[in-house]
Amino acid sequence: MPSIPLGAPIWSDSLTADLAGDTAFYEGLFGWTSENAGPDFGDYTTFSLPGAAPDAPPRPVMGIMPCPPGAVPSRIWNLHYRVADCDEAVGRARSLGAAVDAGPESVGGMLRFAMLRDPNGASFGLVEPLDPSTGFGVWGETGSIAWAEYHVDGAPADAMRFYVDLLGWEAVTPPWEDPANPTPYAALSPRGGDVEFGGCHAAEGFEKSMPPQWSVMVMVADADALCAKAVELGGTVAAEPMDVPGLRVAGVATPGGTVVGVHSPRAWV
Template sequence: MSFHGNPCWYELTTTQGKLDEAGAFYGRIFGWNVVDSGMEEFSYHLATIDRVPVAGLMNMPDDVSGMPPCWMIYFAVDDCDAFCRDATAKGASVHRPPSDIEGTGRFAILADPQGAAFGVLQPDMSQMSAEEIARAREGGGAFNQSRAGFGNWNELMSSDPEAAWDFYAPLLGWRKGDAMDMGEMGTYQLFRRDEADIGAMMGLADSPVPSWLAYFGVDGSVAAKVEEITAAGGAVLHGPIEVPGPAWVAVATDPQGAAFAVVGPEK
């Protein structure tokens, strides 16, 4: 089966020397169990809930140590190399060429024509158990809109949302969902894979550069989660506010400055 176009992984790159602190923060906020994956080349920590992998956490590489901490969203593709060829033909740049991760698959890191960074992963199906395949088929991987602590929404802030749509839609097989007029902020365009809305595209708003923003689901009150975030050393940039769904959302940064968002059913 194909998972092409589905959000499949969330990865935090944080300040060098702060990996354990970042893991402790997110463990407190989302209930993640964060452990060292045992990779020999560099420290890569895995976050799980009930033994289901949700996210990866790593130190900022030496060659980009001056970059601010950030979250990256990965999308599943059927053929990583072909995707990179097609994406560059449409104006993307490849920051990390296709590379293999033993037991996981083949991945690459790119930036869209407006500069927003994202990752793609070609899963190694031969390394997936029947349980993992069934879970992924049901939307039960790292992106799971029915469970707290998992990826719930994927939002692109772009300097040219229409051009961004023309880039991503044919490459990842997305279709447009509803569109909401946000006045001076432009249109908030939902996009879907199969019959499910999985994210949206909009103008830059308060973002200084084009970027993807990962939303993680929470149970209950978003306001209570905001209090947990600030008590743990994070900062709240926006919200809680009510959005169609209905749902409540808030945008925050972790203690090292990486932006993320939370979404839940109650204020």
């Protein structure tokens, strides 16, 4: 499994009102395999890509679980960040203005986690792995999550200050940003700034009517073909493919409405 630094994304999952339907959709769309943990673990289902070698174990990508009674199904994938001590991190998050929605609580001997909302209201999770196998088994390859993105109707640097203080992130303005932009993009990396895992941008267009939130991007070979396949499988295109610097990005939704972003290398002509 990849080495996951403290503060970096460690896992992503979502709630579903149709476990069987979403499982079939994701398997057909991304070529994942799935494993249901059974009723003792709420039928939590983990999706994986094949191992890096023929005899290697599957590499976990993300998970879904059925909605508990009275809960609302996710319309996005939750994103969780690695911490050394979940209870201590939750305490610090509260002091920085976050609200706690669930936890901290333990899941067997695998992890201790909590779900929170940052000062802008965006949901996120904190995970303290108790087992070394906890978390992503792959990141940044075709068919796996490769990016995390946050949008906010305001200055990205201001929105990210909470996470910088809580998780020790580096949040920097990239060199390609227009110096005249009053709300420049913030590129995000764990403490040390070696590898970017995501970014924050100022909301534009329809995003201005949406609350601040995290989203994830799955790397695919061809975003346009992936969107067509999603429709064939009963899903919808939530955001039509478009070009951004170096990438072709889009959003697709399961038949139940959960949205995930996808991106592929931009075809230069």
